[in-house]
Amino acid sequence: MTTTSTTSAPAADWVDPAALAIDPYPTYRRLLDECPVAWVPALNRYLVTSFAGCRAIEEDQETFSAAVSGGGATMARALGAQPMLRKDDPEHAHERRAINPTLRPKSLRERWAPVFERNARAQLEVLRQRGPGDADLNRDYAAPVASQNLVDLLGLRGTGVEDMRRWSHAFIAGTGNLLDDAEIWRRCDAARDEVDTLLDELVPHLREHPDGSITSALAGAGLPASQVAANVKLTIAGGMNEPQHMVTNVVWALSRHPDQRARALADPALWPTVFDETVRWLSPIGMYPRETTRDVVLQDVLLPAGAPVGVVVGAANRDDAAFEHADRFDITRPRLPHLGFGSGTHLCAGHWAARIAIGEIAVPLLYAELPSVRTDPRRAESWDGWVFRGLTALPVTWDA
Template identity: 65%
Template sequence: MSTAVPPPVADDIDVATLLDDPYATYARLHELGPVAWVPVLNRYLVTGFDACRAVEADEATFSADVRGGSATMARALGGRPMLRKDGAAHAEERTPINTPLRPKAIRATWLARFERNARTYLETLRARGPDDADLNRDFAGPLAAQNLVDMLGLPDATAEELARWSLAFIAGIGNLQDDPGIWARSDAAQQEVDAHLDALLPVLRRRPDASVTSALLHAGLDEATVRTNVKLTISGGMNEPQHTITAIVWALTDHPEQRERVLSDPSWWPRVVDETIRWQAPIGMYPRRTTRDCVLAGIALPAEASLGVVVGAANRDPAVFDRPDEFDIARTKRAHLGFGSGVHVCAGHWAARIAIGEVALPMLYDALPGLRTDPRRETTWFGWVFRGMTALPVTWGG
């Protein structure tokens, strides 16, 4: 029987480098092993694929109710949402939204809206023209926001409002330094969302609809819990679709042979979406807490340890993926962790797959022949906990 050993220490990690481009750091962590102590972050980073899966398979040992993070999330959202609960408490709040977010329900209820919204922002992008268009600003960001407005059933909210609320909530969730300016913005976002819900919830009580908000409301949850989980959905529901759209166009520009493959055979679009999320995970890390002394991938961990489950690194684990740093839509198909795993797997993953792979990307490439990154203007990436393109200038034609 193998003996558990102390974790290796990664004392050369630079946070600024992580924010700019984390993948060289992830390669260094893979060399150390599947779990490492990172002093600058004051937490253990779990980067091995199997180790990340093991964390999600054992809620009793690796709790989603994390120290510090749960408190800031509750402060930012006005209560502790399902994402920071385990077991039955999590299931009670998660189960109601599973039904409206299944593929059949999404196609029946939301597909036409996804198409309408994509057409709207396609015209915004086209109006900017091939010398000024930015895919993040003009299409991916507002499209992800409007789709979320519709799925939450917020009839009077705008995409611009939802995007602003999302940023305010995300900043609040990460406000471990207790910055009063960040709290002021998240408090204002809470008040604005609550004003919309004050008008909406009485209507939904009388006339349920297919929205996520209605599903939560009619599941027997108290109203405060409904409100908190609506705000949770606002905080996290934009990142994956927004950043996957931009990452796909960026990746296909740099891999023209793969772009031609999918444009000549649209059945490849689901593979493009999955490979992009594996390769450039929009949600790169989430926290967990150990509830007892334990062993993870042969590494001894103490009770009450703060963990970072780095799925962005796990998706490039060389022990699991051949040529992990390469973008290859034809690679041998296998599960990745870009949507998480276990009971906390992303609730909206089918909505994201359908909105991106069945609607947004085929429509973009059909409407704008020659769509590609514009080399005349700067492309920028940012982040590792949430990672995506903050600017993607695009051009077409020619």
């Protein structure tokens, strides 16, 4: 990260948060082309959009701390305390170690894959009953499947899929509430109170009666109740949002690339590749924060100590310096590491759960049962967000 020539970060005063929420990719392209490390006044932070810059940040947690402070700590405000994702080692490692056994591929395939398939098959019948003229893939399949999977993984017995979906949306909105919208905080606070009330009763029970769930693992690790609660709420946010959006993102992408859709239908072994390329091309996590602990030079740009930094992995995954024709969706491209699940110490703990539940079960099952499923251009789709981004409505149809 050393260099012989340094400059202050250029000011990208043209970046518009409203435009980012509508479609961030034109802004990402301009930042990548003109100033991959830039100060963005509208967001009061530096944005790093290059693949090399984002990867360098993740490889140096001593300089780029996850324990962000001040106005950048929206996640702590949303969840009530700093979860493991906003901590550095050794604190991060201690909390993460508790849940790692539950989320390893072997455990997921042996214990949880049958649960994931049961949930997907049940909700597929709901989608089918809606019919090809009325079905919405997010409402009728993606969100309920992701929600029920999360209820089961967390061991939140008695929680309905709509409660889980509402909580997740509230926590995601709060975490991404960089503009301090009061109504977003009101919904987030209400969701936090509901989850805390549930956990006040559940956590003491699980300390005495462990059940193999994520909440049980956290409760049995000797963590304070506040940290168990913060990490459960973190899992509610990311554990539903990303898998949900990956179902709709895959169908959206394949509907616009019928040749690649045909390839996947002809060779089911390609589904994990389809999943991985979709994560790269349409990253459900667009940006997450870091804070510098010292003056540092990143790609010839001097960042001062205490600088709020946005690691824009949604842009980095479209960086032509890392991926040939990066703006193209291409399941035949050479397999290269991307940043869709982060990297390094803070690689998403649930990435294998998402790969198995969605990439190996929910999406392949959808196409096996409804091979002609595709987006329905007669009805409007809806996207939302850039810190976290996904389809909130995706009408689909199929050949009856």
